[in-house]
Amino acid sequence: MMNNDPALDHLYHALADGHRRSMIDRLAAGPLTVSDLATPLKISLPAVMQHIAVLETAGLLHSEKRGRVRTCTLSPAAMTKAEAWISDRRRLVEGQLTRLERYLAQPEKDEK
Amino acid sequence: MMNNDPALDHLYHALADGHRRSMIDRLAAGPLTVSDLATPLKISLPAVMQHIAVLETAGLLHSEKRGRVRTCTLSPAAMTKAEAWISDRRRLVEGQLTRLERYLAQPEKDEK
């Protein structure tokens, strides 16, 4: 089963928080340091670091420390995986709808 | 802020569990009753109902009771929303990569 995939657990869990989504949002424009990420948020620096750890575990970003500054960069590959899972299921359901609509749209023939 | 959106919290939270993803997976083939959903899972019926409640809160499915049987059906609209959020951010990051690659690919000109 692909649904027992801990990677998907981590991915969606990481995305299920407004602070983390906001961080992703701003990282989408380019790499940022830990302080950069923390500045607009009304939470403590350790809290920000915990969010970074969650995003890193999910594979959504990687970070590198140079001197005393840690810079975070998004990794699009993990996003692609999360997107693909949803996308596949959505297409299945929509395919169903299409078949239903097709059925409903066809002229009655055994009604006699 | 779109990232403070509780709907996205609920959506991604709902997707961050293997049991729930497996339920979605099987519902993608068509509507199922609560018992149908419970059968392949090794958890109690109340646990399954709690998962259904989470999925319903997320807007991922709706259910209807007729007689003593409750039937669950997926709602693709919520999936579309979750997919759209990721998709937008992924495109942004990939756009960045493309610009980086473009930069790296260009011939050196100030190297003298």
Add this chain to the structure above:
DNA sequence: CCAATACTTAATCATTGACTTAAGTGATCT
């Protein structure tokens, strides 16, 4: 009517998640 079926509610419990404050580490500036 009675029993079986299909949930549903309630109460409980262990674990995890999202913070906090306080103290510590190492790099960089003066």
Add this chain to the structure above:
DNA sequence: AGATCACTTAAGTCAATGATTAAGTATTGG
């Protein structure tokens, strides 16, 4: 060297999650 900066670690609080068992409520078949 000493102070400041940019994290980092540690420890603890508190609410939410995911599960359980036990008991309850409607339907429905005999």
